[in-house]
Amino acid sequence: MPDRNQAALDFLLSRRSRPAKTLAAPGPSRDELEVILTAGARTPDHGKLEPWRFIVIEGAAFDRLGKLVGTRGAALGKSDQDIAKAVKQFEDGVTCIAVVESPKASDKIPAIEQTYSAGAVCLALVNAGLASGWGANWLTGWHCFDREFLQEGLGLAAHESLAGLIYLGTEQVAPPERPRPDLKEITTWISA
Known part of the structure; x- marks a missing residue:
């Protein structure tokens, strides 16, 4: 039997995003952000291409972007x-990580897999x-x-796109649980 990390499974089985509009200051410190960024950078990156990069948005940058x-x-x-x-996203922001999809030329790794990798980073x-x-x-x-x-706002190059904006802050209100997919409806088992 493989070693089981029950704490990690419990977290994944109960994780729930927090609405960005309910997040307030304080946000993570630079040291705390580096841990989060390091975890994100461990995402499978298909052939070590690192087809993504991060822009941390904080302080007056929110006002400028809004x-x-x-x-x-x-x-x-x-x-x-x-x-x-859209403006409110930036007005309410405390700390935000912009995940930039920055694809690399590759004969082995299709562009779509690089896009999937950027989504996985988010x-x-x-x-x-x-x-x-x-x-x-x-x-x-x-x-x-x-x-x-x-x-103009984020300095992206012509070949880059934005996979997402990851907002972080102090949770003010715990969101209620929401309905989850019915596994019977979305799963097909093939054994032969």
Whole structure:
């Protein structure tokens, strides 16, 4: 029988993201963030390509990015509601890790697998944040796909994209449990 890490299983079977809008200061310190980032960087990266990188957003950067989102939303003709929702993400932010998908040329590793790896990093960071005692949430939105916002706001190169924004902070309200998938409905067993 393999060694069982019951504490890790219990965590994974009960983990629950915390809505970003319910997170408040304080957020993790730089030392605490480095532990979370280190855990995220252990994600399988398909051939050691490291097809992702991190940008830590804190302090006045939230205000700058919120204003840019407002400007970009207006330029794109987004509704007032869509703009306000995106701006609020940054107004409410305490600490955020932007996960940048930064694909590498490879004859062996397809681009889609590099995309999957970047998504896996996002979940690893959320889980590491939760396991460290912080509230954590993975968010996106229309602004995460707007090239001008990504280039001007976060300095992304033309070949890069944003896999997600991982918000971290102190949990103010424990969210209720939500319905989970019915395994019978989503699982097929093949044995022959």
